[in-house]
Amino acid sequence: MSDAKISEFDRATALRRRQPGVHDALLDEGWAVGHAVNGGYLLSILARALGADLPHPDPFTISAHYLTASLPGPATVRTELARAGRTLATGSASLWQTDDTGTEVERVRVLATYGELDQLTEDVRTSAKPPHFPPPQECFSPRDNPAGSAANPAMTDRLDLRLDSATVGWALGEPSGSGEMRAWFSFADGRDADALSLLTTVDALPPAAFELGVTGWLPTVELTAHVRARPAPGPLRVALSTRNMAGGFLEEDCEVWDSEDRLVAQARQLARPR
Template sequence: MTTAVRSEFDRGIALTPHPGEPGRHGAELGAGWQIGGGVNGGLLLAVAGHALSLRSPAHPDPVSISGYYLSAARPGPATVSTELIREGRSLSTGTASLVQDGEERLRVLATYGDLAAFGDEVHTSAQPPVMPPPEQCIGVEHAPPSLVEQAALLERFDLRLDPATIGWALGEPSKQGRIQGWFKLADGREPDPLLLLLVADALPPVTFDLGLPGWAPTVELTVHLRAKPAPGWLRVSHATRNLAGGHFEEDAEIWDSTGRLVAQSRQLARAPRPQ
């Protein structure tokens, strides 16, 4: 009998229950998910989101989840504590707190349901981003070495950026504040709702396209999930319209391989410091 090899993402969000403490789990934040000096905010949200998915078996999927980033998380052990605030017929609401070295890193408030039970009726004016097919886009292997050195998590992705939105990598940012591309995990794991929480924070910061290099720490990230994603490539678009007071918003849309909008997000982040 052979044992299936889990995806790096599944290992990255794995939890160990604390005996006798319902809703409390241990986690191990891996160095492979670092960006700059800390662990990627989307991965942290997925860890907390995984813990919350265990609180109400009838409602396994995040529908709306908001994370407030209180301090930078580092590779190493952490603890996630959850509380179920309300459990209704179709939705549950809970909170989660991720603590490391005695310091709270992330506080989450989320509503959970069963995305498979939501139905297929869609009324939308949203359109998926238009870009070349994955094989005509720019992969991580073409990224500047300095970028990869600061973002170990890129090695976990099969990320193909739209050539029209990577002028910043050549020293020619468009100043439009948009980056978009195709996303899959490098090890082939298919997308699911928890992975969408990572994908919402997976592309380079849109401030790169404003001519502002450097990493942009997330202050708050909210993700709305609309459906379970189909297998295959995800199309991801990140954009900003306003940078002021040292902060900017970053809006993301995630589309699955059938062309359905499966998640939307908005985050507030600190603008990179001048270099």
């Protein structure tokens, strides 16, 4: 496949295997938010490495603890198998970067259990309902940001996000107080969603806490995502909510629904407003 046919996301999360369990990555400045690189994008890179090294291909549940801010540039991913079972396999992975003094610094550590999504039963007894909000053409694109598109994080250009106008009060200085955020999610270049990209989707929207009046950088301490089904083609619906802001930390819950009304991913993160 020629490079031109590879999606921007796949190029930006590509790995080169240096030796068994060790991969080279290049963190793309196009996925930056401020000086650091987005946590969901990092999760997809770590998940790609584990998918290559574990005996099952798909992340079923992955927990990431963010240690230090990852910066655009070279990175190393190291994986370690914990257990390989018949249907599930568990492993750890870490992403490292070399700092100005030549010291290798750990950025993110993950622990994940993998399986094969195609082997799951077709049985669906989900009682959760997809979020209801207007179609994409009636939603707010960050490209229409009243503060100018330069005010958007770099990663905004990689995505086609359409935010429910009921949850963009924060962008006008009038947060609704609801602690909710909803959006349609697609890649700007039209790449279809898959298990790996869902891990970027769960951390791609503006924080739900913006609608509570929280501003500025909201670093993730820990994020756990469950991938429950391979997403159907088409735009995804993402619904975030924050219910427990206390003691200088907050949780954010995320649901991702595909075009066939399936709850394909659930995630929760613990974040610390600065």
